Amino acid sequence: MRRSERLIGLTKHLLDRPNQAVSLSEIQGLLEAAKSSLSEDVGFIRQALENLQQGTVQTISGAAGGVRYVPRLSDTERALFSAEMVERLSDPSRMLAGGFVYMSDILGDPLVIDYVGRLFAEAFVTSGVNVVVTVETKGIPLAVATAHYLHCPLAIVRREHRVTDGAVVSVHYVSGSNRRIQSMSISKRAMPDFARALVVDDFMKAGATCKAVVHLLAEFQATVVGTAVFAATAEPLQKLVDDYKALFEVSDLEEGRVPVVRSTMFWETQ
Template identity: 40%
Template sequence: MEKLSRNSRVVAITKILMENSNRIIGLNNFSELLNAAKSTISEDIVIIREVLEKLQMGRIETIAGAAGGIKYIPGIGQEDSKKFANELCELLRDETRIVPGNFIYMTDLMYNPKIISKAGVILSSMFKASEVDYIVTVETKGIPLAYEVARNLGVQLVIIRRDNKVTEGSTVTINYVSGTSGRIQQMSLSKKSMKPASKCVFIDDFLRAGGTAKGIKNLLKEFDSELVGIGVLVDNVGVNKKKTSEYLSIVELQHIEETDTLEVNPSKLMS
């Protein structure tokens, strides 16, 4: 391969790092791919590191040792996080989102790549200090957001189903009490889906009363695994006596007024 200019190498290295968030890549890989000495690659990485940190777009971490290298950790500045949370609140305040049963229509937001990609960076930043093995979610609306968080943290996504599927093989199924309806429901997870003694973070679109989160915590115990964190896009803080209290959110829904208006504000973490 012909030698590339520094600008070309910087572009290539940045693209590779961002496509492999939180995964260690040895300098030899860049050296061989770009036909450049390791010392040259190191100089390129210094430039990339300085720009990313200056623009608050994440950071590059160096891992020492024979199996070391560098990895990109996605991030977002506090001002950008606040701006995103405020814009999301504006979208959610639309009274036409209220559907019968006092539910909030969010499907369009959950499948909007621009919204979910930025929300994924914010939530993954909240758990970057945790030693996470898996991101877990329950089918189906939370999947896009959970996928983005898993991708940013460089771990696998595990999807818990509402019922058994023959394609999943042997499964573990538990009953749990829905925090919304108070009814007994089921959730199921394939025995092949995760290794025992894993640490997991639950990501979802909306937290109402926390029944699902509590159910997931109990389900993970069947795999000798632990729920170490919960992250949601919207937290319905207007619900009393939630079944879980340890979670992080981006925006908070206070309550639905009698005039069919929504009171939505950025969470305290965004301020």
């Protein structure tokens, strides 16, 4: 196999497996190359990705040994994404009754889903997350992309469980928007043991839903390492969960007015 072909094949193999340990023996079988050549190739790929601000390739020491691609978005990609989202969210026609913002079209945009997944994964990659949890429905696409980039399973909390969920654990909570008692459930078999969970959602006002998820996960002895949301309202300033990170903060949410949108991309302060 030619050098260039091997580099391309190895690049694809690693990029297809973000934050996943890949052993050199596994790649050897695929690309038919000596370990020394592969190590050199990995060095080239690491250098190229770092120069382009597209992440890095980490070396994993230990008996198995291997490498892991850790993705990131370049500064240019972040800046363009941030500006585009602020512009799209600031459209007054998005304002809905009750201080909500219409975002279904944005949350169905494949580029937005992909970028948000990368950004959330980047922010929590060192937290040892082993499950991404979301509440149906709008946050699911973002949670899917985040789980992909963190390489961990996805568990979906449902408001009304069905026969296909199998055995479930349920909790009741008081909804933040209408102060009514609601319930949420999660399939027992979908939650790993000793989980370190990242909660992902699209929108946060007071944070009542996310707080209920924390209570639900406590039934599994899970640790919630953080909460990542696409957009949060500026008011109330004090949310019901700590440790939440939002990409955008929205305020002045009244029908007919122009909402004020601020990029709060948390990673910029890192």
